[in-house]
Amino acid sequence: MHTEPFYLSYIPLLIRLQCCESVQLPPYLGSTLHGVVGWKLSEHSPEAYRYLFENRRYGGGKQDIVNPYILEVPRSRRVYQQGDVLDFRILLIGDALRYVGDVVGALTQDAWFELGAQRKKFRMMDIIQADQLEPIWRLGTLHMDGAIPERLTAWQQEEAMRCSIHFLTPLRIRRGGVLIRELDFPTIIRNITRRVEALAERYGGYVNPDAAATVNELSGDVKQTSSGLFWYDLKRYSNRRNTKMDLSGLLGAMTFEGDLTIFAPWLHAARVLHIGRNVTFGCGQVEVGLY
Structure with missing residues (x-):
């Protein structure tokens, strides 16, 4: 018997990157980060990529099939200097939680990100459970016990x-x-x-x-x-x-x-x-x- 109006499970992943050389990026990074994450998933975890990025195929190709993940981008900032930190979040929702290990593995398999038109390098610093601040990946070490789901209710x-x-x-x-x-x-x-x-x-x-x-x-x-x-x-x-x-x-x-x-x-x-x-x-x- 459910007493609450709704509930969903999700996990918020905070990804932190360190700039390795000065770069000017677009003011809005939604398309840039979406593309980089998609490419890394397609290269290192095709199953997770298909489930997250090609989800409409599972719904008969309908345009308005809701996706099981969300991207949260940094606030508007154009210039990053060497040593600056760029962070963004990925939320995996419901059944997509079974791919959290695949997503973390794909993003850290090659811990370098190339961003912007000049493809300047950013280094992966860590991946954190964003609500509870538990490390999931840090300094080359995986801590999957930190991948704690949240309950939205x-x-x-x-x-x-x-x-x-x-x-x-x-x-x-x-x-x-x-x-x-x-x-x-x-x-x-x-x-x-x-x-x-x-x-x-x-x-x-x-x-x-x-x-x-x-x-x-x-x-x-x-x-x-x-x-x-x-x-x-x-x-x-x-x-x-x-x-x-x-x-x-x-x-x-x-x-x-x-x-x-x-x-x-x-x-x-x-x-x-x-x-x-x-x-x-x-x-x-x-x-x-x-x-």
Whole structure:
């Protein structure tokens, strides 16, 4: 008997790289890091690569098959000097946890990363369980006992009447095949409930459909108090696809007020799982404050 509105298992991997020679990188590294990780997996662990990066083949080639991993990219920074640290995160979700050893092994098999148009070298420093700060790989030694899964579920939240949501990376939500440029609270809640439902159904977990329906019904009662959203144009070249990728979307912040307590677990899930499209390129990352 499940009492919580949902639960999912995931593991957050923090990958830390040290710059070996000065380099100027693109301002947004989602496409760059996605490509490097994909290449390393395809070379050293084809099975993990197929499961994570070619997941749509398992769903009949449908375009909107939800993927079992998320990429979190560094904040905008162009220049890295020798000795600087570049870190990013990979989250493996549900059934994808069985590939954590393959992912760690592929990323550390050759502990060098070549980034940017000039393919400047970065050295792997370590891989850490990002929430518990347990080392999984450090100085050439594997510590798989540090690969501890997390459980995403409802968390204790005192009464909340105000909320701020900060969109850290481009938010891309399509409606009728077109990327939306205006956002409201019901759209945010609808997007995260659908995302949690899709991940749980495909990769293991649980969602109470009545709980999801309830928060969607009540979301219209929440009042928007401010919006500082703006459209961010972002196009990056993909070597793997041999074409330019459009990763444009909404950035900025919004605030809301009302009885928000019931929404707290779902907003927390949005912080972990991102929302919108192209989360495997780092898009849709949000920060939430409840007061």
